[in-house]
Amino acid sequence: HIDYLLKESEIEEIIFNESTEKIECELSQYISNNAKGIKNFGCSDCECESHLYYFKNRNEAIESVQNAYKSIAMDFEYFKI
Known part of the structure; x- marks a missing residue:
């Protein structure tokens, strides 16, 4: 759904x-x-309520996603563009 989000x-x-x-x-x-x-955003093929989340600030969002990966012991990459 990135194409929808990139409009704005x-x-x-x-x-x-x-x-x-x-x-x-x-x-x-x-x-x-x-x-x-x-x-219902981004989760039409599963039972989740959403796959798109709102955070009040960027640091909170980054920390939450990084911690989510760590919680399942999955390596990840992080890049600033």
């Missing part, structure tokens, strides 16, 4: 991983404890 925004930082494992829902579940989700 731009990418400044990226946190990602390369894996054959499907971990999106595990990450989403962790992040949902710390942020407000946009209901």
Whole structure:
């Protein structure tokens, strides 16, 4: 859904991983404890309430995503563009 989001925004930082494992829902579940989700966004193929979250500030968002990866012991990359 990045094409929809880029109509009104731009990418400044990226946190990602390369894996054959499907971990999106595990990450989403962790992040949902710390942020407000946009209901039904990006999760039409699962039972999650959302895969897009709102944070009040960027540092809080980055920390939550990094901690989500750490909670499932998954390596990740972080880049500023």
